[in-house]
Amino acid sequence: MHELRKDILLGRWVAVLSDSKSPTDYRLPFHKNEESSCILCPGRENETPPEITSIRNHGTYPNSPGWWVRVLPSFKPVFQIEGDLGRRGVGIYDKMNSIGANEIIVESPEHNVRPEDMGLEHMIRVITLYRHRIADLEKDSRIRYILIYKNSGKEAGELFSHPVSYLMATPVIPKMVKDELDNAKQYYSYKERCIFCDIIREELRVGERIILETRNFIAFCPYAAQFPFVSWLIPTRHYCAFHEITYEEIEDLGLVLMTVLKKLRKIFNDLPFNYFIHTAPNMVPRRNHWHTLGEDFHWHLEIMPRLIRTSGFEWGSGFYILPTSPENAAKYLREVG
Numbered sequence: 001m002h003e004l005r006k007d008i009l010l011g012r013w014v015a016v017l018s019d020s021k022s023p024t025d026y027r028l029p030f031h032k033n034e035e036s037s038c039i040l041c042p043g044r045e046n047e048t049p050p051e052i053t054s055i056r057n058h059g060t061y062p063n064s065p066g067w068w069v070r071v072l073p074s075f076k077p078v079f080q081i082e083g084d085l086g087r088r089g090v091g092i093y094d095k096m097n098s099i100g101a102n103e104i105i106v107e108s109p110e111h112n113v114r115p116e117d118m119g120l121e122h123m124i125r126v127i128t129l130y131r132h133r134i135a136d137l138e139k140d141s142r143i144r145y146i147l148i149y150k151n152s153g154k155e156a157g158e159l160f161s162h163p164v165s166y167l168m169a170t171p172v173i174p175k176m177v178k179d180e181l182d183n184a185k186q187y188y189s190y191k192e193r194c195i196f197c198d199i200i201r202e203e204l205r206v207g208e209r210i211i212l213e214t215r216n217f218i219a220f221c222p223y224a225a226q227f228p229f230v231s232w233l234i235p236t237r238h239y240c241a242f243h244e245i246t247y248e249e250i251e252d253l254g255l256v257l258m259t260v261l262k263k264l265r266k267i268f269n270d271l272p273f274n275y276f277i278h279t280a281p282n283m284v285p286r287r288n289h290w291h292t293l294g295e296d297f298h299w300h301l302e303i304m305p306r307l308i309r310t311s312g313f314e315w316g317s318g319f320y321i322l323p324t325s326p327e328n329a330a331k332y333l334r335e336v337g
């Protein structure tokens, strides 16, 4: 089994794979599945690991064609569902087994469709499965966090040429999420208000960083974004866990997500990007678990275009330089049709 190790200086966990790559393995050219040999296309269902769930036409069977969205276990999982956490110390260090889940959400039977071109009805199915998978894995008390994300384009870490998103369920809360949670909690304990609700109110008041606004969501460029053209999609109703999303909100999220991705494509053409959902961690009852999580955290989706490469300055300092201001980025995104 792979092993999780904690960086005791930064409080960050890393997964160390048991089948270590040799230096030559890193020199292999990037291999992308060619269209003719795509294992995720309909007709090759029996060659993939058995599906976990799917949304499919009535009268069709699992692991056969007729699906609209299909969820599979990862082909090469980093986290595995069987076993115990095995938390232990080695000298001064901490480690544990890599318990969790890795899933691939095959977004469409169509090989070349982009998320923004899927059509709203189909995007609703994709988001419905996101919710369904999180709600299902949340019941496992060994799992602390579930991250849904998408890689689009080679530079963004995409492995398949077929449209997919991914799910990673981890036995620890990832550092980046933990930082958001800690800051939100601290803000709440001081002001007794959700920091995200305050950000929404401020962005709506100022208006210049808003990309679009619907009944249930706003999309905006964050005030101090890490990268140019980063945008956030956030529900205007306060709730911390993504899987509490209503049908009406799913419809709205689908529309806003497709619209922002379409706008980015109009401006940049074939832009590599990632998006991910930051939802609340699993609320397993435990000692010292904070009780204001429901009030202080607010789920959101972050779209991160991969426009610039990070230099030694950013890596060495965690200090980012933003070549386009969020106000200008939002203006470009608002104005493009």
Ligand SMILES: [Zn+2]
Binding pocket: 038, 039, 040, 041, 110, 111, 161, 162
């Ligand atoms: Zn395909």
Ligand SMILES: [Zn+2]
Binding pocket: 194, 195, 196, 197, 198, 237, 238, 239, 297, 298
């Ligand atoms: Zn809130």
Ligand SMILES: [Zn+2]
Binding pocket: 180, 278, 300, 302
């Ligand atoms: Zn976030």
